Amino acid sequence: MTTELPVAEPERVRRAFVALLLTERTRVAVAIALRVAAASAATAAPLLMGRMIDSLSAGQSIADIDMLALAMAAAIALAVALTWAASYTANRVGERLSAHLRERFVERVLQLPLHTAEQAGSGDLMTRTSVDVPQTGNLIRDALPRAAVAILTALVYVGAMVWVNALLAACMLLAVPLIAVGARWYLKRARAGYLTQARAESRSGEALAATADGARTAELHRLEAERVRIGDTTIAAHWTANKYTLYLRSMYFLTLESSYVLPASAVLVIGGAMYFNGMVSLGEVAACAVLSRQVMTPLNFLLMMVEWLQRGFASFARVEGVAAVATEDEATATASPTDGTVELRGVTFAYSTGPDVLHGIDLLIPAGERLAVVGPSGAGKSTIARLVSGIDSPREGRVVIGGVDVSALPLDERRGHVTLVTQEHHVFTATLRDNLTLAKPEAEDAELQQALATVGALWAGDLPAGLDTELGGTAKELDPAAAQQIALARLILADPDVVILDEATAMLDPRAARDTERALAAVLKGRTVIGIAHRLHTAHDADRILVIEDGRLAELGSHHELLTANGPYARLWRTWHGTAG
Numbered sequence: 001m002t003t004e005l006p007v008a009e010p011e012r013v014r015r016a017f018v019a020l021l022l023t024e025r026t027r028v029a030v031a032i033a034l035r036v037a038a039a040s041a042a043t044a045a046p047l048l049m050g051r052m053i054d055s056l057s058a059g060q061s062i063a064d065i066d067m068l069a070l071a072m073a074a075a076i077a078l079a080v081a082l083t084w085a086a087s088y089t090a091n092r093v094g095e096r097l098s099a100h101l102r103e104r105f106v107e108r109v110l111q112l113p114l115h116t117a118e119q120a121g122s123g124d125l126m127t128r129t130s131v132d133v134p135q136t137g138n139l140i141r142d143a144l145p146r147a148a149v150a151i152l153t154a155l156v157y158v159g160a161m162v163w164v165n166a167l168l169a170a171c172m173l174l175a176v177p178l179i180a181v182g183a184r185w186y187l188k189r190a191r192a193g194y195l196t197q198a199r200a201e202s203r204s205g206e207a208l209a210a211t212a213d214g215a216r217t218a219e220l221h222r223l224e225a226e227r228v229r230i231g232d233t234t235i236a237a238h239w240t241a242n243k244y245t246l247y248l249r250s251m252y253f254l255t256l257e258s259s260y261v262l263p264a265s266a267v268l269v270i271g272g273a274m275y276f277n278g279m280v281s282l283g284e285v286a287a288c289a290v291l292s293r294q295v296m297t298p299l300n301f302l303l304m305m306v307e308w309l310q311r312g313f314a315s316f317a318r319v320e321g322v323a324a325v326a327t328e329d330e331a332t333a334t335a336s337p338t339d340g341t342v343e344l345r346g347v348t349f350a351y352s353t354g355p356d357v358l359h360g361i362d363l364l365i366p367a368g369e370r371l372a373v374v375g376p377s378g379a380g381k382s383t384i385a386r387l388v389s390g391i392d393s394p395r396e397g398r399v400v401i402g403g404v405d406v407s408a409l410p411l412d413e414r415r416g417h418v419t420l421v422t423q424e425h426h427v428f429t430a431t432l433r434d435n436l437t438l439a440k441p442e443a444e445d446a447e448l449q450q451a452l453a454t455v456g457a458l459w460a461g462d463l464p465a466g467l468d469t470e471l472g473g474t475a476k477e478l479d480p481a482a483a484q485q486i487a488l489a490r491l492i493l494a495d496p497d498v499v500i501l502d503e504a505t506a507m508l509d510p511r512a513a514r515d516t517e518r519a520l521a522a523v524l525k526g527r528t529v530i531g532i533a534h535r536l537h538t539a540h541d542a543d544r545i546l547v548i549e550d551g552r553l554a555e556l557g558s559h560h561e562l563l564t565a566n567g568p569y570a571r572l573w574r575t576w577h578g579t580a581g
């Protein structure tokens with residue numbers, strides 16, 4: 001069952017947006033100033049045109065008219081130059097802000113508690129990354145600068161009209177009721193409409209990804225029809241959500257189209273009447289008529305953009321939602337673990353709504369002990385590993401490391417104290433150095449080489465560019481054993497108090513596994529080690545062995561003690577020994 005990541009509340013989105021703008025406050029201010037200057041220069045042309053008409057009516061000399069024409073040409077040239085400079089600055093600021101946003105998003109996704117990311121499902125995170133982040137980028141890079149430009153330009157034009165003739169400027173008010181009714185109707189429905197649309201898109205993405213990932217299983221169990229049905233249902237929901245937002249847009253644009261014909265006609269009719277009554281000059285009416293058309297262009301553009309802005313802010317709310325998780329899960333620990341002592345006190349755990357898989361486990365692992373956890377498949381070994389590493393929290397009871405609840409530790413600190421190494425290793429498409437310094441950014445090359453040598457990664461010495469060799473992707477595919485060695489080298493670099501090895505050496509052939517484990521034994525010395533043992537020889541080397549059956553602690557003691565006790569461990573040992581040779 002997946003639980004979607006939250007969507008940030010409008011107030012949080014507003015605060016995040018202001019904080020983002022403030023990161024580039026000087027550049028934002030310069031872009032705004034340039035835009036005001038550009039719009040002011042653009043108003044000069046109609047005003048000068050009005051003066052020209054009046055000069056002509058008054059029979060002034062051609063030389064005067066030429067001067068006005070020259071001034072008009074200069075104003076237009078200045079407006080063009082300033083508009084270019086304003087757009088250039090706004091685009092640069094937009095790009096920088098959108099880069100900040102992307103970087104922050106990646107940081108936050110990497111900070112997400114693993115269980116939250118697992119529950120959210122790959123579809124939700126994928127859609128937020130591939131649809132919402134670019135859409136928010138568009139909002140910041142394109143939509144908002146353009147909207148700001150439109151608002152500033154419209155204000156400057158209206159200001160110029162008022163300056164020429166306040167009564168004629170008042171004609172612009174005729175557009176207001178129509179726009180207000182249309183915009184109110186649209187805005188009331190748009191946020192919910194676009195959020196539903198984004199959610200529906202996530203779900204169809206999730207369903208598609210699940211079908212593709214599990215194609216073989218679906219085929220094996222003849223689940224094709226069921227997967228197609230799920231795909232059809234989610235796509236139908238997506239289609240319905242899209243159709244609804246399309247309907248909202250169609251109705252809204254209709255009111256906009258009608259709203260901008262009114263003021264221009266009113267300026268001409270009222271201005272004409274005023275001219276014949278000697279209240280205004282012909283030039284003033286002409287200037288206002290041109291300005292009333294000019295003002296409608298940015299205004300209309302702005303209103304059309306409301307939809308774009310709505311969609312952008314809906315995406316922004318989803319991007320910020322990821323940050324909301326990080327805050328919700330805020331750690332409460334005030335102290336740091338004192339050592340690597342691990343304690344489970346009455347720990348009971350269940351996955352989501354499923355049955356309990358661990359039942360009241362009590363266990364004390366002294367700092368520096370090497371404990372092997374053995375038991376049949378499904379007994380709960382990996383679940384213990386997840387709880388001790390803090391990925392999941394117990395339903396009842398506590399998991400304590402060095403005197404502090406694991407779940408109360410901030411993620412960064414927890415990662416410094418406890419590391420879980422599983423058999424799933426990811427080699428990032430990056431250099432070998434980058435793949436290693438993930439665990440310790442400040443590590444020197446010699447330290448990296450040493451860590452590689454300790455895990456027996458001899459192949460690293462043969463790489464063409466050494467630590468600078470690009471790995472992963474199509475660059476250099478590593479075999480699973482090498483990938484596992486990189487993970488183990490990272491472990492050495494991370495230097496935690498508690499290490500959990502969950503099938504960590506399972507990808508290696510038995511000889512390599514033994515070599516790595518031997519090498520690791522030296523590295524792990526002094527740390528608390530919990531090894532989920534699938535091969536019993538690892539258990540044999542441990543200080544104590546925990547046998548777990550059906551989520552309950554069945555036996556605990558050293559290899560010899562448990563053999564003597566002749567219980568479940570002794571049976572497992574005999575079976576393994578018998579089959580192993």
Ligand SMILES: Nc1ncnc2c1ncn2[C@@H]1O[C@H](COP(=O)(O)OP(=O)(O)OP(=O)(O)O)[C@@H](O)[C@H]1O
Nearest residue numbers: 351352354357375376377378379380381382383384
């Ligand atoms: N993500 C999950 N969601 C629901 N149930 C789960 C999940 N992971 C494990 N379980 C269930 O929890 C129980 C304990 O599983 P766990 O993986 O801890 O066992 P294990 O001893 O590590 O088994 P194995 O040796 O096969 O890895 C099993 O019944 C398993 O089906």
